[in-house]
Amino acid sequence: MQEFIDSFVKYGYILVFLYSLGGGMLALLALGVFSSAYDINPYISIFVAFIGNLAGNCLIYFLMKINKNEYSKYVFKYKRKVALMVVLFRKNAFIFTLICKFIYGLKTISPIASALVKMRFDKFFIYNAISCFVWAVSVFYTALYAASFIKNTFEQYSSYAPIVLFAILFLIFLFFKIKARK
Template identity: 35%
Template sequence: MQEILDTLANNSTWAYALLFVYSLGGGMVAILAAALLCASGALDIYLCVIIASVANFLGDEGLYYFAKFNRKQALPYFAKHRRKLALAQILFRRYGAWIILFKKYIYGLKTLVPIAIGFSKFNDIKFCVINAICAIIWALSLGLIGFFAGDLVNIISEKIGANNSLFLLALLAILGLIWLYFSKASKKKV
């Protein structure tokens, strides 16, 4: 495991670039993984939070403006996601700006909510300000959770000692199960 951390520390530019690209479309797993690496000293937590929040902000802004200025051209591409767009519209009407924050944590709605808001007549500046605040809150909360979980992981890893590869496989299996749960939970039930 130490070899992986050393490799990441020596190539941190690529890790930060990957975090940026992945955070454009959501990035929950990326910021958690980066924060775990920050706890081990491979990356800088402040830089990871800044990169993730800026990328998440830019990704949502891009989706919002894409929907706002390309409504007629974009609607046919979302025909398969009509139910999810309708749900996003309902949630937006019911909860208002709060849905912009909560959707950042909900798998399956992360990309559709800014599109649904872009299809509406929501104020551009208001969306920009709310989105910026929500992106910072999102990156800070997940970054801190991942960082403190990383401290716990490091303590457990030190106790295990020679079985670091087994620990890494267990950690990857847990992340895979979390991803599987969220992907199944967001599927339409027939």
């Protein structure tokens, strides 16, 4: 286990960059959790996730802008989502660019919709850069503070851990037992 943790700390930035290209949060969350226990630079982590997400969204924007006809067959099954995003982007582009960073399924539709709206690249880049930065900072620090809180709580109440674990397992069993009756 220690070998995995050491390699994740060593190569974590590369994983965060690659995973952030598609807008994924899991690697950034894991790096935030590991940074509460290990020596990981939070500024580099946030910067790497920011650059990865920004590059991925700009790539999607350009691919959609250049090859709109070829990619329309792939976007066809998301036609309703894209149509809704186009309407929302025409009204409030920045707000929906920011909100879409945090909603799974709309992260990749956001650059597609902005390309379909024919938004200028400089305007898209500024909106996207601000949104990517807010996304990276909020996700990383949420994971960092949540991990610190859980760690401190566990250290403070570790003598009650078996009782709490038994209570949680009993509640889960009770929940499924009640759910099975319905």
